[in-house]
Amino acid sequence: MAAVKKFWRGTVALAGMLFLCLATSPASADEVEDRIRALEEVQRANAAELEKLKGEQVELRKEATAAAAKLPDFTYRPGNGLNIEAADKSWGFRASVQSQFRLLFLSGQDQVGRTQGEIVARRFRPSFIYCLNNCLWEIELQFDLDGFGTDSLFQRAAVHAHLENMHPWLPTVDFGADVSTTIGDARRGSSDTGSQAEYDLLSRNGFNTGSSGSGIVFNWDDRSLSGVGIPGRVRRFQIATVNGVGRGSDNVQTFTSKRDTVLYLGIEPFSQVKNKWLQGFEFQMGAFFCNVDDRAEAQAENGNCNRLRLEDHGDGGEQTLFDTGDASVGKGINTFLMPGVNYRVGPYTFRAAGGFQRFEDEGNSAATRGRKTGNMFLIGHDLYVWSPKGWLTGSATTPGSVLFGTHFERNNVECEGCPASINSGQFHRNTVLLREWDLFYVIAPRMNIGVHVLWYDASNLTTTVQRNLDIRKNGTAGRGGDWVDAFLSWRYTF
Numbered sequence: 001m002a003a004v005k006k007f008w009r010g011t012v013a014l015a016g017m018l019f020l021c022l023a024t025s026p027a028s029a030d031e032v033e034d035r036i037r038a039l040e041e042v043q044r045a046n047a048a049e050l051e052k053l054k055g056e057q058v059e060l061r062k063e064a065t066a067a068a069a070k071l072p073d074f075t076y077r078p079g080n081g082l083n084i085e086a087a088d089k090s091w092g093f094r095a096s097v098q099s100q101f102r103l104l105f106l107s108g109q110d111q112v113g114r115t116q117g118e119i120v121a122r123r124f125r126p127s128f129i130y131c132l133n134n135c136l137w138e139i140e141l142q143f144d145l146d147g148f149g150t151d152s153l154f155q156r157a158a159v160h161a162h163l164e165n166m167h168p169w170l171p172t173v174d175f176g177a178d179v180s181t182t183i184g185d186a187r188r189g190s191s192d193t194g195s196q197a198e199y200d201l202l203s204r205n206g207f208n209t210g211s212s213g214s215g216i217v218f219n220w221d222d223r224s225l226s227g228v229g230i231p232g233r234v235r236r237f238q239i240a241t242v243n244g245v246g247r248g249s250d251n252v253q254t255f256t257s258k259r260d261t262v263l264y265l266g267i268e269p270f271s272q273v274k275n276k277w278l279q280g281f282e283f284q285m286g287a288f289f290c291n292v293d294d295r296a297e298a299q300a301e302n303g304n305c306n307r308l309r310l311e312d313h314g315d316g317g318e319q320t321l322f323d324t325g326d327a328s329v330g331k332g333i334n335t336f337l338m339p340g341v342n343y344r345v346g347p348y349t350f351r352a353a354g355g356f357q358r359f360e361d362e363g364n365s366a367a368t369r370g371r372k373t374g375n376m377f378l379i380g381h382d383l384y385v386w387s388p389k390g391w392l393t394g395s396a397t398t399p400g401s402v403l404f405g406t407h408f409e410r411n412n413v414e415c416e417g418c419p420a421s422i423n424s425g426q427f428h429r430n431t432v433l434l435r436e437w438d439l440f441y442v443i444a445p446r447m448n449i450g451v452h453v454l455w456y457d458a459s460n461l462t463t464t465v466q467r468n469l470d471i472r473k474n475g476t477a478g479r480g481g482d483w484v485d486a487f488l489s490w491r492y493t494f
Contacts, residue, residue, distance in 0.1 A: 078397055078445035079192065079493045081127070092131030096494050098192065099124050103488040106314050108469040113317020120148055120315045122489075123191065125155050136165050140176075148316055154178035155211065157251065164220075174217040177251030181210035181217060181240045181262040183286030186340025186353040187378055192493045193396035194349075195382050195405020195438035197452040198313045201321075202355045202376040202411045205309050207288050207336055208246040210262070213254065215242025217262075225269070232269040235282065239263060245290060245305075256298035258291040260305070280344035284353075290334035294327070294363055305334045308359070308372045310413055310432055312456060314485060319465045321458055322413045322430040324422050330368035332360025347384035347392050351407070353377070370418030380407030387442075397445040405438040426477045427460040440489075447492040457482040 075083045081096025100123040108114030127142040137159065144155035158176030174180070188199045198204055217240040225232050240262040243254045264286045270278040290305035306329045310321040340353035355376035361368060387394030387401040394401025414429040415422060422428065433456070440450030463475025471481035 081494055085131070089134040090132070092129075092135060094129040094131070095127070097124075097126045098493045100191070100489060100491045102315060102490075104315055105486040105488075106316060107483040107485055108317065108319075109467070112468045114314065114468065115316055118316065121146060122315055127156070134165065136162050138162065154251070156180060168223075171218040171220045174219065175215070177214050179212050179215050179217050179240070179242060181212060181215075181242060181245060181288075182236060182238050182264040182266075183207050183210060183262065183288055183336070183338050184264065184266070184284040184340040184353060186282075186284055186342050186351045187338065187355070189342075189349065189351060189380070189382060192446065192491060193448075195403055195440060195450075196380055196407050196436060197438070197454065197487065197489075200353070200355065200376050200378050200409045200411065201310050201312070201432060201434065202357065202374050202413070203336070203338065204313075205311055206246060206305070206334075206357060206374075207338075210245060212240075212242035212260070213244035214251060215240060215259070217242070224272075225267075226272065230269055231272040232267065233271050235266040235268055237265050245288065254298065256293040256295070258293045258298075260291055261287075261289040263287045277345060280342075282342040282344075284338075284340040284342070286338040286340075288334075288336040288338075290336070292329055292331050292334055292360075294329070294331040294368065305329065308357070308374055308413055308415065310411060310430065312485070313454060315487075317468065319468055321432055321461065321465070322423060324370070324372055324415050324418060328368060328418075328422070329359050329372065330361045330363025330365070332362040334359050347394055349382040351378070351380040351382075371414075371416040372418070373414050373416075375412045376409060378407060378409040381405060394442065396442060396448070399442055399444055401442040403438075403440040403442070403448070403450070405436075405440075407434075407436050409434045423460075424462045424464070426462050429460070431459040433457040440491075444492075446494075447490075449490045450488075452487045452489060454485045454487075455482065456485075 070087050073085045073087065075085075077083070081094050083092060083094045085092040100121070102120050102122045104118050104120060105116045106114040110116070124145040125142055126145075127140070129141075130139040131137070140156050140158050140160060142154070142156035144153045154177060156176075157178040158174050158180070161173040161175075163170035163173060183203065187203055188194060188196050199208070217238065220234060220237040223234040223237070225234060241259050242262065243256075243259050245260050245262065264284070266282060266284045268279075268282045270281055273279060292305050294306075306327050307324050308329070309323040311318045312321060335358045337356045338353060340351070343350040353376075355374070357374035359372045361370070361372060363369075382403065382405045383392075384394035385392065385402050385404050387398050389398070394403070411432045411434075412429075416428065418428055435455045437453045438450060440448045442448045457480070459480040460478060461469075461471065461480050463477055466472045466475040466479065466481060469481065469483045471483060472479065
């Protein structure tokens, strides 16, 4: 009986469990299905939101890219300044400054300006260029703040119309209140990266930098010669009609309709050949025709054309080594011709230049009579002797580079048949030799520091100049002499 009772109890319990399972199973399945549907709805909603967010992200990226494309582009290149240019090149702005400071050690008496240990801003020239329409038009403004208390003048106030952007045969046309002309850089090289302190004495006291009070200049720069069978290029061909070459002024009126003419051609005939020993040749020819107006109203605007003069390179107390006198040239053409050669290979640069000056000098007045002539030749060498890359390597943009340079020049000037009063009546001709040695160390790109040593030797000096230079205490008429100047120089072009 006990066994039967246990059997029935187990059967009843099992039946109850089966009943409960059958009673509850449909409700649990519906609940799970509902939960699945809910999750699927959430998943669909999340997928739709994700797609929407992805679309917004793409649009935001497109807008950011478009906005970035419209931002101006900022670039800096040592020696060329900071350039800010619109993305579509509709405008641009470039700022730079050329700065050169010298610590002077000049031979002679300090009371006439031949001081030692004074600092002079030999060149301090902030420059701004405003560019329009992909630089089809450039407006250049540069100030000349050089020297011991010299007036602030335009170094450049010009518009450059790059017509070559419209057609390769067209020139760049410069016009304005202070434009620049060219007669050749073989006479010096670069004032920023070369070693020589100044131009040769003859051209510096005449043509000088080529800065002109006003005028129009046509330049054909960097034009290939392959079309005529020459594997080279025209570095520059220039035609200029200007006034007051070598005269500093702020766009003053000249009171004359006569204009000066400058012609220049610099050609590199082998620049496209692969032979490194031939690539670096450059041949130059410059011609300056100064149209002298001997009327009193125009004499002040003739610049250095109305006299033949040599001065030394002293930044203080410049000494006059030869001078026919102010307004001592009659009307007519003052012609200055300057052929030159540059040769560059690796770290070495060779320069040679000649200068030939003649005056038409029409007029019969006592002040302007005489035959005035000037001649010059110059030979110079620049060599980067060392840099962190090794011997005979280096450049103006490689810190640690060492540049050594030297040059020799001979200047001959004469005034045959001139009034006895010129040069205090002591001589009518002079020969001035200049030997120079230079050593520079590159601190940073386009920044260097170094020393210039200049040894002058003149065949004739006035007694006043002899005393000023401490060559002779009392001075001896008709005697010459030699002296040495030195400059410690710091140079940087931003």
